[in-house]
Amino acid sequence: MLKISDLHARVDDKEILKGINLEVKAGEVHAIMGPNGSGKSTLAAVIAGKEEFEVTKGSVSLDGENLEDSAPEERAHKGIFLSFQYPVEIPGVSVTNFMKTAINESRKARGLEDMPANKMLKLIREKSELLEIDRKFLSRSLNEGFSGGEKKRNEIFQMAMLEPKLAILDETDSGLDIDALRIVANGVNKLKSKDNAVIVITHYQRLLEYIVPDFVHVIHDGKIVKSGGKELALELEEKGYDWLKQETVV
Amino acid sequence: MDLKDKLVSSFLAFEDKVDVHNPVHDIRSEAMKTFEAKGFPSKKEEAWKYTSLNTLQKIDFSIFPKEENALEYNDVKKYFLHEIDSYKIVFIDGIYSSYLSETTHDGVDICLMSAALTKPMYKQVIDVYFNKIASKDDSLTSLNTAFSREGAYIYIPKNKMPKKPVEILHLATGNEAALMLQPRSLVIVEENAELQVIERHQSITGNEVLTNSVTEIFAAKNAIVDYYKVQNDADTASLIDNTYINQKDKSVVNVHTFSFGGKLTRNNLNFYQNGEYVDSTMKGVTIIGEKQHVDHHTLVHHIEPNCESHQDYKGIYGENATGVFNGKIIVDKIAQKTNAFQQNNNILVSDKATINTKPQLEIFADDVKCSHGCTIGQLDEDALFYLQSRGIPKKEARALLMYAFANNVLASVRIPELKVRINKLIAKKLGVNLGFDL
Ligand SMILES: Nc1ncnc2c1ncn2[C@@H]1O[C@H](COP(=O)(O)OP(=O)(O)OP(=O)(O)O)[C@@H](O)[C@H]1O
Ligand SMILES: [Mg+2]
Numbered sequence: 001m002l003k004i005s006d007l008h009a010r011v012d013d014k015e016i017l018k019g020i021n022l023e024v025k026a027g028e029v030h031a032i033m034g035p036n037g038s039g040k041s042t043l044a045a046v047i048a049g050k051e052e053f054e055v056t057k058g059s060v061s062l063d064g065e066n067l068e069d070s071a072p073e074e075r076a077h078k079g080i081f082l083s084f085q086y087p088v089e090i091p092g093v094s095v096t097n098f099m100k101t102a103i104n105e106s107r108k109a110r111g112l113e114d115m116p117a118n119k120m121l122k123l124i125r126e127k128s129e130l131l132e133i134d135r136k137f138l139s140r141s142l143n144e145g146f147s148g149g150e151k152k153r154n155e156i157f158q159m160a161m162l163e164p165k166l167a168i169l170d171e172t173d174s175g176l177d178i179d180a181l182r183i184v185a186n187g188v189n190k191l192k193s194k195d196n197a198v199i200v201i202t203h204y205q206r207l208l209e210y211i212v213p214d215f216v217h218v219i220h221d222g223k224i225v226k227s228g229g230k231e232l233a234l235e236l237e238e239k240g241y242d243w244l245k246q247e248t249v250v
Numbered sequence: 251m252d253l254k255d256k257l258v259s260s261f262l263a264f265e266d267k268v269d270v271h272n273p274v275h276d277i278r279s280e281a282m283k284t285f286e287a288k289g290f291p292s293k294k295e296e297a298w299k300y301t302s303l304n305t306l307q308k309i310d311f312s313i314f315p316k317e318e319n320a321l322e323y324n325d326v327k328k329y330f331l332h333e334i335d336s337y338k339i340v341f342i343d344g345i346y347s348s349y350l351s352e353t354t355h356d357g358v359d360i361c362l363m364s365a366a367l368t369k370p371m372y373k374q375v376i377d378v379y380f381n382k383i384a385s386k387d388d389s390l391t392s393l394n395t396a397f398s399r400e401g402a403y404i405y406i407p408k409n410k411m412p413k414k415p416v417e418i419l420h421l422a423t424g425n426e427a428a429l430m431l432q433p434r435s436l437v438i439v440e441e442n443a444e445l446q447v448i449e450r451h452q453s454i455t456g457n458e459v460l461t462n463s464v465t466e467i468f469a470a471k472n473a474i475v476d477y478y479k480v481q482n483d484a485d486t487a488s489l490i491d492n493t494y495i496n497q498k499d500k501s502v503v504n505v506h507t508f509s510f511g512g513k514l515t516r517n518n519l520n521f522y523q524n525g526e527y528v529d530s531t532m533k534g535v536t537i538i539g540e541k542q543h544v545d546h547h548t549l550v551h552h553i554e555p556n557c558e559s560h561q562d563y564k565g566i567y568g569e570n571a572t573g574v575f576n577g578k579i580i581v582d583k584i585a586q587k588t589n590a591f592q593q594n595n596n597i598l599v600s601d602k603a604t605i606n607t608k609p610q611l612e613i614f615a616d617d618v619k620c621s622h623g624c625t626i627g628q629l630d631e632d633a634l635f636y637l638q639s640r641g642i643p644k645k646e647a648r649a650l651l652m653y654a655f656a657n658n659v660l661a662s663v664r665i666p667e668l669k670v671r672i673n674k675l676i677a678k679k680l681g682v683n684l685g686f687d688l
Contacts, residue, residue, distance in 0.1 A: 048639050052631065076641035088636040092657025093650055101650065102640040109641070141654075158640065 001026045001197050002047070002166055006058035009046045016042045018222035019058070024166065027194040031208055031233060032201045034219035035241045040201045041085050043219065044168045048082040049075045062166065076102075077109040079165025083155040083172050085201075090142040095154065096124060098142050099161050106162065127160040131187045148175030156184050160191055167191075168199045173207040185210030205237040218244055253307040253430075254289045257393065258282070260313040264397060274367050274398075277381050281395035288389035300574045300606050301516055301545040306488055309458050311430035313397075315343040319423045321454075323350060329419055329452050331667055336448070337416045339402045343423055344431045346400060350419075358412050363401040363434055375405060379438055383466050383496040383522060390518075391492045394464040398434035401465075406443040408470075415446035415665055420463075422487065424455025435465040439473040439501075446665060450480045453487040464492045469501035471525065476664055477505045482675055483512035485540065492518045499525035506663060507534040508672055509544045510679050520549040521559065523585075528557040535656045535672075537679045539568035539600075549578045552585040552615075561592040564656045567603035578610040579620065586615050592622040597629060597655060599648075649680040 002024040009017040016039050024030050032040055046053050047060055049072035060067045062078055070078070090098070103123075104114045115123070128135060131153055143151050152172050159167050169188070173181055188198065188211055200211055208216075208230060216232040217224045218241070225244050226232065251259075261282050268275060290307055291298040319342050330338065337360045340350040346362055353361045366372040367380070381398075385391045402418045420433055431451075439445045453459045469475050481489060489512055495503055509515055521530045536544045550559040565573045575594045596605045609622040629651050637647035653676060663669040 045635075048635075050635050050639075052635075071644065072635060072638035073641050073643045073647075076639055080639075082639050084636065084639075088630070088633045090633060090637070090651070090654050092654030098637075098640070098650075101646070102637075102642055105643060105646065106641040162640065 001063060003061045004047070004058070007043075007046065007055065007060060008057035009042060009053045009055050011053050015056070016053070016222055017046065020219075020222070020224055022217065022224065024197045024199060026197055028215065029192070029198045029200065029211060029213045031213035031216045031230075032199060032219060033203065033216060033233065033236055038219045039222040040219055041170055044082055044170045044199075044201060047168060048072055048080055073105070074109070076162075077106050081159050081162055081164030081167045083152070083159060083167065083169040085170040085174075087143045087151040087155055089144045089146075091144045093142050095138045095140060095142050099124065099158065102158070103161060123161065127157055130160055130190060131157045132183050133157055149177060149180050152176055153180060153184055156187050160187060163191065165196050166199070167196070168201070170201045171203065172200075173202050173204060181207065182210065205233045208233050220245055253309070253311060256311070257313060258286055261396060263314070268399060269368065272368065274376065274380065278396050278398060281386070281392040284387060284392035285389050285396055288392070291389055297547060297576070300572070301514070301543065306460055306514065309428050309460070311428045311458070311460055312426040313430055315345065315426060315429060319343050319345075319425050321347070321350065321421060321423065326350065326419075326421060326454065329421070329450060331415075331417055331448055331665070331671060336414050337412065338419065339416065340419045340421065341400065341433065342421045343425060343429060344400060344420075344433065354412070358407065358410050359403065359405040360412065360416055361403050363403045363436060364399055366403040366436065367399065372403075375438065379436060379466065379468055381466070383468065383494040384464055384492070385494070385520075388492070390462055390490055391464055394432045394434055394462050394492065397432045398464070401433040401435035401463075402437070403435065404437045404445065404447070406439045406445050408440040409442045410440075411444040415448060418447060418449045420451045420461065422453040422455075422457075422459040424453065424457035426457065428458035429460075431459065431461045431463075433461070433463045435463070437465065437467040437475070439467075439469050439475050441470045442472045443470070444474045446476045446478075448478045448480060448665070448668060451483055451487070451489055453484040456484060456486050459484075459487040461488070462490045462492075465494070467493065467495040467503065469495065469497045469503050471499045471501060473498070473501045475501075475503045477503070478663070478665070478668060479505070479507045479517070480672070481508060481512055481515055482510040485511070485513055485542070487512050488514040490516045490518070493520065495521045495530070497521065497523050497525055497528045497530060500527045501525065502529040502531075504531040504533070504662065506659070507532070507546070508675070509534065509536040509538065510675055511538065511542060512544075514543045516545045516547070518547050520551075522551045523553050523557045523559070526554045526556045528554070530557070530559040531662070532561050533659045533662060534563040535659045535676070536563070536565040536567075536573060537652070537656070537676060538566075538571040538573070541570045543572045545574035547574075547576045547578075550580070550590065552579070552581040552588045552590065555584060555586045555588070557585065558589040559591065561594075562659055563594045564659055565594070565596040565605060566599060566652050566655065567596065567605055568599045569603060570600070571603045573603075573605040575605070575607040575624070576610060577608070577622065579612070579622075581613040581615050581618050581620070583614040586617040588615060588618040588620070590618065590620045594624040595655070596624070596626045597652065598626060599629070599652075645681070649677070652680055653677070
């Protein structure tokens, strides 16, 4: 489904991604771990099409199609979803109106009519129940004044609404309390199918107990320095990253 | 002949049309002298540094419309907020249109300045209020005073509240190649009374129009006034709006100014807090492009203690548009415990657009809370990416952000239909259909 080959990306003059190779197939869950500043969020943003980052070499393709010239919204229409590490506050636009706009724009891109209002309401109700989000929340301005955990839960609510083919969850677990973590993970698992895929970026093994990865990759200094099965996450939890950093030097 | 000379000589012709023995005419004559002495303001004056009236003065404006002009309701319907649920005072080329209006004398007076200035029954009110808060040295205000004859007259007696909002609509038909209009309005809201007004100036053709309008608003003790100015005029229409507001104890006056179009718009909005525990709020949303120019000059004069003023102006400037915000706050020495807030935030969406923003604080009391801030920026790229990543195309995402930027100004609009209307105007202005009523 997603194929990343020798991806190099930089911002201004700073090279951040230095040759990433990664293939994600339908039905798979991949976890990406790695020290702070190693390039995880950058990789996520580049996949989602953030123009601030310049791809200098390599490619990202979805279902065989090179995404090079696709704007972020086009990637979204193709089924890519990014749950932000730091969701942006948009005062003045309610969660509900935001979701309506997002869904109808995606439908428009696929040549469909707007979703009828009653269907939209039903969908919103269903998905907010799945993530145990209070309905009052939905009329508030998007992310404005939301607590850290509320923002993350709201990201997954958006994911549930948009039903992406490929979801990238960038540190969705950080800021969530134990109950919220379970609710959010449960939400993600419910949406999981053999036709879609998830990339989970996290620092902690805990989330991976709920969302069990098929593969775990470690990014260090803009490169994937190690890949393995879910047991790699346990090993990292125990040993930290130093042994891997040294390995790369050698 | 330049415009000033033309106006000065027209005053003689004007005197043939009005009752020169009415004491009001002494006020007019005095004002004419002031205008004659001062003429149009030039860019040399600090207050007019960024707004030039030079090109307008070269246009050969008619000072009086040649003939009365009728308009069909259907042609102008779209400029009204309501078909039925508002009082309407409508002028066509400066002349009252009874056909399009709906005035009342039922407990309140919602009618015409021409009547108020001439009929004996209004004399007492006119003596007390007319030209009492409007500036006597400002040249453009004086010019309006000199030619004051027609406009809206609203008198809300103690404890009254009209059943519906009042719409004041000034239409220009383009019957003249270029027309100058000088509406003069007087709004009096007595103790515990309430009023909502929507004012709009609209040219319906591409001919030049210059409006120099003066409105005096008096809010007595505990009065509540909501005044909305909708400025979305044709590219050949210019407006100089001079509004003077006098507030007594515990009165609340909110003025919203929505500036979405017109060739040149200058808003001189002046609040005088002549009472304690007064609340004055002025908010504005300006969204302009092309070569449009909007200049907001606000003044809040805190004359008594324990009062508040709130200013919140948002501007979005595209293409070659130019904007000005100058917010002057004066706090007199005795006006202790004043709270004065001022905020002006701007987004420039084009390299060629400009905004000049300046707070001007003159504070003579020591126990005051005063804050002001102005920002000029671009749209937040991270926010844009966030919206796009959810499938919202860049153009719509930009519009949504701009809408969001202006939103807190809309939140305080207390006429729901007006809010919807303004939302639509904003969406249209931003060139998008957002798929829902924001
Ligand atoms: N816009 C930018 N301008 C300059 N440097 C940037 C920019 N964005 C990211 N970086 C740098 O790139 C590197 C990788 O950042 P990134 O956010 O991808 O790290 P991360 O692996 O997600 O870290 P964390 O675990 O702390 O979230 C960091 O050194 C960061 O400072
Ligand atoms: Mg990160």
